[in-house]
Amino acid sequence: MTLRPLLLGTGIAGAVMALFWLAGPVFFLEGRRPFQLNFAAGAALGLVLGLGLPRLLRLAGAEGVRAVALAAIPGLLVLAAVGSHFAVFFPRLNPSLDKVFGSLMLWFYGFALTGAALAGRTR
Numbered sequence: 001m002t003l004r005p006l007l008l009g010t011g012i013a014g015a016v017m018a019l020f021w022l023a024g025p026v027f028f029l030e031g032r033r034p035f036q037l038n039f040a041a042g043a044a045l046g047l048v049l050g051l052g053l054p055r056l057l058r059l060a061g062a063e064g065v066r067a068v069a070l071a072a073i074p075g076l077l078v079l080a081a082v083g084s085h086f087a088v089f090f091p092r093l094n095p096s097l098d099k100v101f102g103s104l105m106l107w108f109y110g111f112a113l114t115g116a117a118l119a120g121r122t123r
Contacts, residue, residue, distance in 0.1 A: 012075055016079065047112070047115040053116070
């Protein structure tokens with residue numbers, strides 16, 4: 001049970017890295033509207049992960065919350081390291097965007113854990 005969420009979380013972190021490496025400039029357009037859209041999408045995707053992962057793994061209650069927390073660990077650790085060396089990982093992006101990247105990742109994982117907690121209460 002422990003290995004699958006950790007592997008999934010590593011895959012999600014890798015996908016986030018690839019997405020920002022390939023299409024990073026699209027996420028950091030100037031203006032308030034793109035900024036709001038990024039955070040709304042991060043919240044929605046996090047909720048989908050938090051609500052869907054326990055169902056996908058057929059886990060209920062606290063076990064589902066635990067699985068989402070385990071899936072979040074690799075992403076939080078890897079993406080925190082990436083944020084501290086942002087210019088190395090994403091040379092095409094302005095290094096001052098590291099704060100926005102870090103906030104977006106915390107937003108995503110926070111909503112994933114919120115979704116898991118909500119899913120755990122309803123089952």
